[in-house]
Amino acid sequence: MTGARPLAVAGFALSLAACVGERPQAFRWGGDAEGGAPFVEADPADPSKVRGFDVEVAQTIARGLGRDAAFVQVQWSSLDQAVERGDFAIGLSGVEDTPTRRAQHAVTIPYFEFREVLAVRAVDRERFRRLADLRGRRVATLGATTAYEILLAARDSTGIIPVSYDDDVHPYTDLVAGRVDAVLLDHIIAERALRRMTPNSLAIEPGAVALGRYVGVLANAHAALRDSVNAVLREAMRDGTLERILRRWQVWDPSQGKLFERALREPAGPVAAARVTAPVATALAYLPALARAALMTALVSLLSMALAVAAGLAVASARVYGPGPVRALAAVYTEVVRGTPVLLQLFVIYYGLAGIVRLPAFLAAVLGLGLNYAAYESEIYRGALEAVSRNQLEAARTLGFSESQILRLVRGPQALRYALAPMTNDFVALLKDSSLVSVITVIELTKQTAIYATNVGSWVIPGMLCAAVYLVMSLPLAHLARLLERRWSAA
Amino acid sequence: MTGRALLSIEDLRLCYDGRDVLRGVSLEVRRGEVLALMGLSGAGKTSALRAVAALQAFDAGRIEVDGIALEPGRVPPQSRLQPLRRRVGLVFQGHALFDHLCVIDNVTLALTHVLGQTEADAQRAAHALLSALGVEARANALPARLSGGEAQRVAIARALAPNPPLLLMDEPTAALDPARRSSLGQTMRRLAAEGRGLLVATHDAAFARAHADRVAILAQGVVVEAGDPGDVLERPRHQATRALLAAEG
DSSP states (O other): OTTHHHHHHHHHHHHHHHHHHHSOOOEEEEEOGGGBTTTBEEETTEEEEEESHHHHHHHHHHHHTTSOEEEEEOOGGGHHHHHHHTSOSEEOSSOBOOHHHHHHSEEOOOOEEEEEEEEEEGGGTTTOSSGGGGTTSEEEEETTSHHHHHHHHHHHHHOOEEEEESSSSHHHHHHHHTSOSEEEEEHHHHHHHHHHSOTTSEEEOSSOSEEEEEOOEEOGGGHHHHHHHHHHHHHHHHTTHHHHHHHHTTOOOHHHHHHHHHHHHSOSSOOOOOOOOOHHHHHHHHHHHHHHHHHHHHHHHHHHHHHHHHHHHHHHHHHHHSOHHHHHHHHHHHHHHHHSOHHHHHHHHHTGGGGTOOOOHHHHHHHHHHHHHHHHHHHHHHHHHHHSOHHHHHHHHHTTOOHHHIIIIIIHHHHHHHHHHHHHHHHHHHHHHGGGGGGGTOOOHHHHHHHHHHHHTOSHHHHHHHHHHHHHHHHHHHHHHHHHHHHHHHO | OOSSOSEEEEEEEEEETTEEEEEEEEEEEOTTOEEEEEOOTTSSHHHHHHHHTTSSOBSEEEEEETTEEEOSBSOOOGGGOHHHHHHEEEEOTTOOOOTTSOHHHHHHHHHHHTSOOOHHHHHHHHHHHHHHTTOGGGTTOOGGGSOHHHHHHHHHHHHHTTOOSEEEEESTTTTOOHHHHHHHHHHHHHHHHTTOEEEEEEOOHHHHHHHOSEEEEEETTEEEEEEOHHHHHHSOOSHHHHHHHHHHO
């Protein structure tokens, strides 16, 4: 009986392998369901599935290639890198047709034309008709997009202040909240925001700031597959499949028809690629932006640490010296803050509290990181205070020192020595955790590096530059701590 | 024996960790006198000293130091204890020096911050004390660099700096070789001769015999025998005293 079982298992495995072998390999496509409807969103009826017009475009392509579509979730800003890595065959999720993308990846013909439109608060409808009306104002968009490039150019030409977000929902909530004065994004996204926000709170300016087109992106080496995909797309344009999909998702308009006509007229030859700038020149061009971002990282870290030390001391003192309820409250603070992700805390402080206090992003970043690290600092200080021998405290008492003098003259100075090494450790960790504040629109070193890397299509040089700047900031800290430790132990 | 007692303890009862440590201790220390409080370890010597120094609450009885009384119940807040603190110095068994301060700063800290002396006055007083105790050469050393004998003399200097009339010492001979014990004994005699009272907790019979004016034997939470060291230690009347001397070997 037991001897027969392995044979049966082997037989089953063989027949399974035969089954799989008969079916063509699934056509893996990448998209970001966080982008939401009408592009790609989790199906409300079955959240394990996705739906949207990009989903149906992907299914059409897969069908045309004689394969089944399989969805791969990937962060929108990482689509290009993921497709080059080979995580999936094609990225489709409102991917914009840009010269850089064409230069570095295999890009399909466009299947949708969008307008970059300006959304403003309804009351500002007459005031801010064009970007030029927004001099000195904060204009938001999604980072690493054509819209962001347009805003960067407008910063230099008309003096607007670009604000980059990691998602395409919060720019509009912050617009209504008054944190920014306009949002520049694809008209599909703007119209969706208009439907979702409180009626009559937003208005979309009629004129398009620019035109753009959505394409599929493939690995540079997969030009042949790209050509097959193009053939499928052209067929879908010709037989009306694509139009039906776009109509079903209510994004069809006459300009799509013209786009299809142009695509069908053009020869199926290779598309022109943009000129590639030399890496050194690009690196030099990004240096000022990186320097600004590094300064932001240093500033956020220093202020957060100062807050963490002050608040940490208060919490530790409450835990060591406070009466019962105060001790309990301090313990709850420490455990709740340490037990939840700092990312969540940043979101809550910036977006969650927006209804009560509308903190500027920089202040929210310093508060979020500082109060988070305060919990860790308070544990270090508590441990350090309790490490000072009880006998010394009692000796100080018999000599007549007041409790506050004992803390200031005897307990504190010794606790500081115990706390120094773990504090330095925390400061280095905080320096790197400061990269998290980019989720609430603060452009610091890592975010700026990611923008740089997306634009040049490689992480090698940006990554090395970024790492070097972090090390330049963190190594002196470690050195200083060692120096102080040595001096105190030798004194 | 001159005048009123400097320290008087009456019927002191103290319960610690659910154990009756002291069950009615009474004793007195006069100015100019060295009283050795003897007993096996765990007999409650340290608890008695800590109660007198207001580091430990007691449950019943009365402690009075130079007219300042301590009552049973919780230890009063530090702010209310200043009169007592001026009158009682305590030398801890492990010295309890401030690890982050050098010897001279250990001694001057209370002078400048509690008594409000100028730095110069405090320095002068501290040097005089350290010199009298033979550790002036170590004035700039950190406690971690001191030998056991040196650390103890610094601890004595620190306790004496505010000039308290009553000095409590907890097992002062614990870390000392015989030569150092004898020198410590002479120091104690000198302090007594200056008019101070010394209450010294020890289990060292030879040391008590050589340097104390009186001994009190503590056992099962009470003083079972007290008097002249010659009498008590040469002709012990109580079983506990004999046990103590036997343990001493």
